[in-house]
Amino acid sequence: MNTSTKGANEIYFSFMLKASKTYHNGESPIVFRVIYRAQRKDVFTGLACTPENWMKNEKMVNLQHPAASTINHQLHKILSNAEHHFQRLKFMGEEFTLDDLVDEMKGKTPPPQSLQDYMEIKHKELANRIGIDITKSTWFKYKRCILYLNEFLVVKNGGKNIPVSKVNIEFINGFYQFLRKEKKNSHNSTSALLGCLKSILIPAVKKRVIKESPFEGYTMRREQVDREFLELHEIKALEELNGLSPSLELKRDAFLFACFTGLPYSDLKKLNRSHIQQDNDGSFYIKHPRTKTNVLSIVPLLPKAEDILKKYSATADFRDFKWKIPCNQKFNIGLKEIGLLAGIHKPMFSHLGRHTFATTVTLSNGVSLESVAKMLGHSSIKHTQIYAKVVASKVKAEMLGVRRLFS
Numbered sequence: 001m002n003t004s005t006k007g008a009n010e011i012y013f014s015f016m017l018k019a020s021k022t023y024h025n026g027e028s029p030i031v032f033r034v035i036y037r038a039q040r041k042d043v044f045t046g047l048a049c050t051p052e053n054w055m056k057n058e059k060m061v062n063l064q065h066p067a068a069s070t071i072n073h074q075l076h077k078i079l080s081n082a083e084h085h086f087q088r089l090k091f092m093g094e095e096f097t098l099d100d101l102v103d104e105m106k107g108k109t110p111p112p113q114s115l116q117d118y119m120e121i122k123h124k125e126l127a128n129r130i131g132i133d134i135t136k137s138t139w140f141k142y143k144r145c146i147l148y149l150n151e152f153l154v155v156k157n158g159g160k161n162i163p164v165s166k167v168n169i170e171f172i173n174g175f176y177q178f179l180r181k182e183k184k185n186s187h188n189s190t191s192a193l194l195g196c197l198k199s200i201l202i203p204a205v206k207k208r209v210i211k212e213s214p215f216e217g218y219t220m221r222r223e224q225v226d227r228e229f230l231e232l233h234e235i236k237a238l239e240e241l242n243g244l245s246p247s248l249e250l251k252r253d254a255f256l257f258a259c260f261t262g263l264p265y266s267d268l269k270k271l272n273r274s275h276i277q278q279d280n281d282g283s284f285y286i287k288h289p290r291t292k293t294n295v296l297s298i299v300p301l302l303p304k305a306e307d308i309l310k311k312y313s314a315t316a317d318f319r320d321f322k323w324k325i326p327c328n329q330k331f332n333i334g335l336k337e338i339g340l341l342a343g344i345h346k347p348m349f350s351h352l353g354r355h356t357f358a359t360t361v362t363l364s365n366g367v368s369l370e371s372v373a374k375m376l377g378h379s380s381i382k383h384t385q386i387y388a389k390v391v392a393s394k395v396k397a398e399m400l401g402v403r404r405l406f407s
Contacts, residue, residue: 011036013082015075017054026050032078036098043102045078047071081105113209114161119146122200135266135291145196152178164204168214191220227390228346229355235259237342251334253308254325258353260305260361262376265350266291269325276319290377297377358387
């Protein structure tokens with residue numbers, strides 16, 4: 001009972017009795033010999049028989065042996081299993097060693113080999129982390145990356161499984177072009193999606209399935225974009241807007257609250273009494289870890305912010321406020337309508353409130369960069385400096401008019 005495959009990937013399977021080792025009952029172990037590319041390995045099968053019951057040429061137990069049928073059946077299963085795993089490794093199209101084959105035969109789970117395997121693993125892992133250490137929006141970002149990767153593989157490879165080791169710098173450049181040209185993503189969105197791909201590949205790099213990260217030396221610089229924000233007169237226009245439906249009024253008030261506190265949508269939606277604390281001097285402040293980064297944010301409450309919460313409190317204590325913020329999509333749709341009603345000709349979206357707090361409400365009024373960074377919950381002050389540049393350019397533009405007067 002043996003088999004062999006000739007050619008470049010020559011392999012030879014056979015059974016033999018290891019007569020040099022004898023058990024107390026006179027039996028010797030039957031080993032499974034595998035020869036591949038001039039390397040040999042003997043694998044113990046856990047089966048045994050006496051030398052006189054071993055048929056050396058047929059590589060099986062003599063049928064006169066009481067357990068011959070059972071032992072020979074097991075030997076046949078071992079051989080079939082070995083052939084199956086050998087063909088599977090060949091099908092993957094990657095180089096493999098004799099040890100890799102033996103490990104597969106023994107049921108030692110090898111690391112995943114295909115890019116799609118790693119995509120699926122990451123997708124499931126992140127789904128289990130939602131609400132623990134990542135937000136749902138982060139999960140959606142990875143989900144979008146995986147969707148685009150599958151579409152790209154259809155274009156590039158007919159949708160076939162590809163070994164993760166084939167992901168190289170050419171693959172990344174091709175995916176970048178696909179995201180920009182075919183899917184119409186901006187440069188910064190594309191950089192964020194490539195960041196997701198890099199994260200997906202980390203386990204493959206750690207397990208040496210990929211010898212070297214394809215992102216080694218690959219630069220993903222994000223372009224500086226202008227941050228829109230509302231001016232004081234635009235904030236006032238929103239405050240004075242009357243005749244809104246209850247739904248639009250809630251969206252307007254929640255947005256203004258973001259303008260006066262800098263809270264992003266995810267933290268605005270979760271805000272409750274436990275996040276509002278009172279200082280020794282009687283003033284109130286919001287203290288909470290940011291949903292996105294878990295960095296602690298501390299924001300002293302402005303009177304206007306307190307007044308907004310009072311509208312939604314059934315008691316004299318504004319901390320008893322109750323409101324139900326709609327999903328981000330509905331919130332943004334409502335803000336667009338509110339912006340038109342207020343005569344604001346800027347794109348209105350939930351994060352605009354955070355930009356407005358950083359620029360018009362704080363930095364433009366002399367609040368230090370360090371204090372704004374703390375209130376925004378930024379992990380690094382370099383993120384806050386983006387808003388400082390916006391304020392600086394605004395001052396420069398306004399001073400041009402002054403220069404004309406005094407030139």
